[in-house]
Amino acid sequence: MDVDVVVGGGGLVGLPLAIALARGGLSVAIADPAPKTEVLAAAYDGRVSALAYASVRMARALGVWTHLEADAQPIDEILVTDAALDQAPSPFSLHFDHGEIGTVPLGVIAENRHIRQALYRVAEATAGLTIIAPAAVKALASDAQRIKAYLSDGQEISARLAVAADGRESPLRESMGISVVQWSYPQQGIVTTVHHEHPHRGVAYEHFLPSGPFAILPMTGNRSSLVWTERNEVARRMMALDHAGFDAEIARRFGAHLGSTRAEALRWSYPLRFHLARAYVRPRFALAGDAAHGIHPIAGQGLNLGLKDAAALADVILEAAALGLDIGALHVLARYERWRRFDSFTMAASTDALNRLFSNDIAPLRLARGLGLAIVDQIGPLRRFFMRQAGGDLGDLPTLMREDAAG
Numbered sequence: 001m002d003v004d005v006v007v008g009g010g011g012l013v014g015l016p017l018a019i020a021l022a023r024g025g026l027s028v029a030i031a032d033p034a035p036k037t038e039v040l041a042a043a044y045d046g047r048v049s050a051l052a053y054a055s056v057r058m059a060r061a062l063g064v065w066t067h068l069e070a071d072a073q074p075i076d077e078i079l080v081t082d083a084a085l086d087q088a089p090s091p092f093s094l095h096f097d098h099g100e101i102g103t104v105p106l107g108v109i110a111e112n113r114h115i116r117q118a119l120y121r122v123a124e125a126t127a128g129l130t131i132i133a134p135a136a137v138k139a140l141a142s143d144a145q146r147i148k149a150y151l152s153d154g155q156e157i158s159a160r161l162a163v164a165a166d167g168r169e170s171p172l173r174e175s176m177g178i179s180v181v182q183w184s185y186p187q188q189g190i191v192t193t194v195h196h197e198h199p200h201r202g203v204a205y206e207h208f209l210p211s212g213p214f215a216i217l218p219m220t221g222n223r224s225s226l227v228w229t230e231r232n233e234v235a236r237r238m239m240a241l242d243h244a245g246f247d248a249e250i251a252r253r254f255g256a257h258l259g260s261t262r263a264e265a266l267r268w269s270y271p272l273r274f275h276l277a278r279a280y281v282r283p284r285f286a287l288a289g290d291a292a293h294g295i296h297p298i299a300g301q302g303l304n305l306g307l308k309d310a311a312a313l314a315d316v317i318l319e320a321a322a323l324g325l326d327i328g329a330l331h332v333l334a335r336y337e338r339w340r341r342f343d344s345f346t347m348a349a350s351t352d353a354l355n356r357l358f359s360n361d362i363a364p365l366r367l368a369r370g371l372g373l374a375i376v377d378q379i380g381p382l383r384r385f386f387m388r389q390a391g392g393d394l395g396d397l398p399t400l401m402r403e404d405a406a407g
């Protein structure tokens with residue numbers, strides 16, 4: 001098969017990138033070893049994503065939002081508190097209200113399986129886009145004009161550019177000899193869905209417990225998704241508990257504000273790691289999403305960063321194609337690297353610092369961070385800056401994330 005771009009990885013970043021490029025008039029093939037039925041099953045991925053409003057604009061511009069909107073819960077407010085287990089939250093808290101920066105919500109919470117479903121529906125109906133699954137990209141080989149992807153099902157795809165959106169382990173990044181700066185956090189992210197008695201009113205809670213952040217993210221209905229960062233040994237014990245025991249541990253941490261709680265039977269735990277690729281591009285090759293960076297989920301920004309990669313890369317490639325330039329040339333791809341690397345580094349470093357600052361029970365630090373939260377809470381411009389930052393609305397925005405993107 002001969003195409004303009006081959007994408008390795010049909011996840012939450014690879015699919016929107018492929019849709020954007022095909023809608024821009026390029027021929028695109030996307031390969032993924034996971035069959036569609038598997039990735040859309042409830043047990044595949046229990047996570048939700050907090051999609052910043054810039055990411056929602058991108059979903060709108062790509063026609064994905066129509067298939068997602070009914071399942072997405074707007075985030076109207078975010079409440080951040082520093083709390084010790086079994087004690088009342090600190091009186092110092094930080095409150096973000098979307099009304100302060102406009103009429104649109106701060107973002108939405110959507111289940112990853114619903115995002116995948118919506119992406120698949122649009123991708124399958126997009127002219128010029130071929131999805132090949134199940135099939136892994138096993139190897140890449142390039143010459144001056146083309147790059148060839150060898151798939152596990154025996155197919156060969158020749159393209160002008162190959163993009164690796166194959167997740168944090170990224171076999172393709174490795175095969176191109178790009179190394180990463182990385183470390184593991186001594187924490188895991190436990191994820192489950194919790195039903196509660198009272199409505200959440202669109203409020204997301206971030207409680208900083210000594211072992212790590214405990215986020216309660218509003219979903220449609222009287223449900224919230226729990227992202228509970230816990231030290232490895234405790235997380236292993238929690239995951240091994242029977243349902244009643246696990247439910248009781250959740251209720252203990254939830255507090256009373258949502259009434260009685262009941263966790264669903266399925267639960268997941270994700271080891272947490274920081275990594276940043278030392279380069280994002282090579283001749284005829286680019287990285288996007290978790291293949292390029294992996295960050296702590298403390299601020300719910302990993303996918304938002306990946307979507308910004310996809311939108312920026314689409315801008316760079318489509319502009320080069322329109323000018324008749326070689327879309328795989330290093331000087332074209334270097335613009336993408338300059339655009340995205342610093343932003344990803346800044347976000348990765350700040351989420352790492354936040355996690356270190358908050359995941360402990362050291363009294364002077366608790367006092368300092370309580371004061372920090374209270375100070376930000378009192379200063380309107382600072383509060384609004386953080387809200388825009390969380391909404392992904394600062395810096396050089398790619399076309400698909402701009403206010404007028406959806407037309």
Ligand SMILES: Cc1cc2nc3c(=O)[nH]c(=O)nc-3n(C[C@H](O)[C@H](O)[C@H](O)COP(=O)(O)OP(=O)(O)OC[C@H]3O[C@@H](n4cnc5c(N)ncnc54)[C@H](O)[C@@H]3O)c2cc1C
Pocket residue numbers: 008009010011012013014031032033034047048049050051135136137138165166167168171172189190191227270288289290291297299300301302303304305306
């Ligand atoms: C607990 C937790 C909570 C999170 N919460 C949020 C949040 O609220 N908001 C947010 O923005 N982010 C969040 N994130 C981060 C987010 O989930 C990731 O950043 C995002 O899923 C990355 O998408 P991706 O497409 O780059 O990688 P993946 O989703 O890992 O997709 C990679 C794809 O590549 C495929 N693949 C693998 N090998 C090959 C190969 N050789 N050839 C072809 N394909 C291959 C895989 O099958 C897979 O489909 C969270 C992460 C965690 C751990």
